Amino acid sequence: MRILLSTVRHPPFGYGGVGVYTDYLARVLSRMGHVAHVVTAGEALSRRIAPGHFVHYLPFPDRAPFGTGILGDALAWSMSLWQATEEIDRRWGIDLIETPNSVPEAMHGLMAARSGKHPVVVRMSTPTALWQVNDGWKLEGERLTVCAVEEELLKCAQGLIANTHAVFEDARRCFALPNGLRRQVIYPGLPTDYGVLSAPSDMNDEVRVLVLSRLQPSKGARALLAAIPLVLARDPRVRFDIVARDVAPWTFGADFRKRRPDLLDRLKFHSGITEDRKKELLRRCHVMVAPSHYESFGMMYVEAMAFGRATIGCPVGGVPEIVLDGQTGLLVKPDDEQALAEAILSLAADPQRCAAMGRTGYERFRERFTVERMARETLAFYESVPGRS
């Protein structure tokens, strides 16, 4: 089968959840004998990674005719994507297009679905309306229009893959899903050999807590940065590695560094790190923390599980489908720094429990969250979609 996958961010230049699973999915699909074209934004060199695996980097076009803002960006990029889709179809042929649910990619998905040339499958993570509301935005103007794009896309698409059961329920809550739309929950995954199960180092002198997140309200940045001083004050062994950057217009990280310079010898903010460096931090840590108020899936929990590390999150969105409270990690009330601090301190105080959770998490990763399983289920779903030539 010849599949076109779109993502605005793609490794090695972008590591958003969609970009990461798209990259892995394309690799496995091509290994299974199918052809995967990934279209993505960038100035980098377009390339044939392997037989049947292409990545096309499209320079961002002039958006002047479309105006500024999220809609202008989405339209400009979708225009390029659409032109690329037509050329790829002419040169190699396309049997099916898969698109993420949100803009900018969704605008291209909608163009493709309305053209009726190829069946379109939407892979749904957080509905656009939800992440905007979670970040405190009011749904009006362009922010509402991008929700309309998503709703329209779901009306025209031939299939819907939801990342988790929670996402599927959220999609139903936000949109009136068409009755005939084929749908399935397929968990995204990582390669089986992404991480290596290794025993964490002893915690006698040092407990390393890794944060994989973004510093914005919906990711629980406020509670996280409020919990850190509480933890550091009570357990002198704890060190934080924070792989999380400020996301405009918020300045949580910068404000914290100004406010608490006294803590900076026990915590490190990492920015612009490579995938190898992230894996090194995952291997070295004892616990991974991501206290998001909402995650449709949460690939960072799976990344930590692939290294056999305990995880801490909140019982929101799809997180409880990944992190089993008390078995592979702990789930704490969102936006509650006291609860978060207590959870970190409790695992820091109990190395055996921490290691046992990591081992159980690793087994769960191998069983449920590999990209090989994701690709098999996805292909079966593609085969079932109506309108495939």
Next chain:
Amino acid sequence: MSEPMWDKAQMIQAHREVDDRLRQAREEIARRPFRLPPLADAEKAGPLMTLCDALEMRLREAERLANPLSIPHAGRFLFLQRVVRRIMRPTLEHQVRMNAATLAALRAEVHLLQAILAAQYPVRESGE
């Protein structure tokens, strides 16, 4: 929907806007010529492509951390950007025709540029 997330009348208007903007996009598409960027073969380009990617990532990081036009080394930054994006990329796209000596020279150039970039725009990994 258990709890409406938006005003229904506004949403109807938003759907109309989607139609209008897609029409606009179709008009732009008809006006603009497009050519798919040429493909390099990752297996043949190999380590050079990896180096080019690494350099590109450093440029992006430098762009993200500081406005290149407002920093003291703006001239060098823009020069490096041109080298990578206008010279190295097209060169790599046609690297299959290059001989070993040219490849080695280019690789040395990439290492040098990486060293300059690492010194001028270090990746921040501290609590600064």
